[in-house]
Amino acid sequence: MLNKNLTTTPGPIGVFDSGYGGLTVLRQIQQQMPEYDYLYLGDNARAPYGTRSYEVVYEFTLQAVQRLFSMGCHLVILACNTASAKALRTIQQHDLPQIDPTRRVLGVIRPTAESIGSITQTRHIGIMATPGTIRSHTYELEIAKMHPDIKVTGQSCPMWVPLIENMEYASEGADYFVRKYINQLLSTDPDIDAIILGCTHYPLLYDKIRQYTPAHIQVITQGEYVAGSLRTYLQRHPDMDSRTTRGGTTRFLTTEYPNSFEENAAVFLGRNISAERIIL
Secondary structure, eight states, X not given: OOOTTSOOSOBOEEEEESXXXXXXXXXXXHHHOTTSOEEEEEOGXXXXXXXXXXXXXXXXXXXXXXXXXXXXXXXXXXXXXXXXXXXXXXXXIIIHHHHOTTOEEEOSHHHHXXXXXXXXXXXXXXXXXXXXXXXXXXXXXXXXXXXXXOEEEEEEOTTHHHHHHTTOTTSHHHHHHHHHHHHHHHHHOTTOOEEEEOSTTGGGGHHHHHHTSOTTXXXXXXXXXXXXHHXXXXXXXXXXXXXXXXXXXXXXXXXXXXXXXXXXXXXXXXXXXXXXXXXX
């Protein structure tokens, strides 16, 4: 049943992340679809989500989705692997029918899982992600649905997000933890020929990850696949496409103080932005 507090007027595409990582996805989406309007929300005050329980991640993610809906979004992208792994399915199946069955929430895991089949030759792939995403086994489940012949090995990387969020991703300490987790993954399965970076923060570590990964192994960031999947989704669903506005604008919201968000966001986006603070 439609929530009467929600507007039916077309609005921006909502993009949500627990922190800054979703900005790497937003950047790719904007490059492929610059004509649309976007509303980005980072729950920086409560980040990181990677070590939190399913219940807490679901609660926080639902709050963010409802806020984006209330601000005019008909479509929300969870640009966060932890939220996609721990909250997406429940929101899609349980909450959307009650909030507004015409609205949609999409994640970042399925588009990447769909693409991996055409990338791996050995049919052995690695997932490097936060502890929460690895424990959820969501990648294994999604990939098994589409590519049952692929063996998936997960590697938890608990130190990578803290290094990135504290702007230490270029430090020598980062080298140690990048090399450590890659070596652990490849010692578990030496036949891996593709690694999915299953956290939207990780593109900032891409150069170091590439440096310590054997040349024959492809390293996959999610942004371009999520952007391509979103574009295809809107082409296949003209009813949703008609409910998204096109003005080429982007508005940034954070649950932290805007000055800190703006400074760090510039690193992820490669440009300066202006942000507003909200409370969920």
